[in-house]
Amino acid sequence: MSASSSRGILFDLDGTLVDSLPDIIDSFLHAFGHLGLPAPTYEQVRALIGHPLDWMYSQFAPDHVPALCVAYREHYPLNFHRRSRPYPGVVEVLRALRERGYLLAVATTKRPDMARKFVDAMGLGPLLHHVQGTDGFPHKPAPDVIHHALAALGTGGLWMVGDTALDLRAGQAAGLRTYAVTWGTHPVDVLAGASPDELQPDLQRLLTHLPPLA
Ligand SMILES: [Mg+2]
Incomplete structure (x- = not known):
């Protein structure tokens, strides 16, 4: 699949989209x-x-x-709903990317059934095209969960967004650009050590990389 036809944006779930820790x-x-x-x-x-x-x-x-x-x-x-909430701006960024024509998926180490239930409980289900859990194949930093998510989306991948070095290494192994958020599990120095393309305190800068698709 050529890069120009790729529309997939992948997100880790816990510590990236949702403050669930x-x-x-x-x-x-x-x-x-x-x-x-x-x-x-x-x-x-x-x-x-x-x-x-x-x-x-x-x-x-x-x-x-x-x-x-x-x-x-x-x-x-x-x-899991007691204190967990989407991080500020997450809903707005997902909605904007959808409106711009991108295909959005979660790629998480959570088991598939738990990941789906949790996404729905947080109100994110309608904003995502797919929720990919990990079961029966190697977990991140292996790229398998990303490959499964992109196959379900039916497109190539552009960015992997995550809060740990595991997410970033998985994204790099799958040939994606990587975006690290600093509001989750790993501290800035650990994230920086994995050399992400972006290292940010929120998701806003992702929008500047992803203009509306024709
Ligand atoms: Mg995480």
């Missing part, structure tokens, strides 16, 4: 108490957001990973 961390920590295990600190967990759930639990309690994942997956969908 407090609810994720609350559910992550809840599982330890549920099983009577000592819990890590909030900041220890925060630094790992963006990795798969089982890998995150393996860093703290490698002998209890399956049970912790079960406890999380029971707790999180009942509580």
Whole structure:
């Protein structure tokens, strides 16, 4: 597919479109108490957001990973709306890009069913053409989730937007330009180390790169 016909803009979900980290961390920590295990600190967990759930639990309690994942997956969908909200300006930027003719998809490490439920609960469903979760293929920084999302959109990719170096490396591996937002998981120096094309405190500058399509 030629670059001129590509219309795909991909977004990470947690920490990029939605300020969801407090609810994720609350559910992550809840599982330890549920099983009577000592819990890590909030900041220890925060630094790992963006990795798969089982890998995150393996860093703290490698002998209890399956049970912790079960406890999380029971707790999180009942509580993921408590404090989570789209970041300021996200709805407006997605709406503007849609109106300009671009095709928009989430590309997340969340499981597909959870990702869809969460996107809808946050009111973002009508603004996105596709929600691509990760299940049965390598997670970011591998580019697989991006390739799956673009196949579902039926177009080539232009930009990958994310809040972690994992997102940026996945986007680069898929041949996309990369846009890092600084309001999520990874600090500016970590994001800068992955050499994104843009490193910004919000999504506004994305619009300047993406004029209306003819
Ligand atoms: Mg993220």
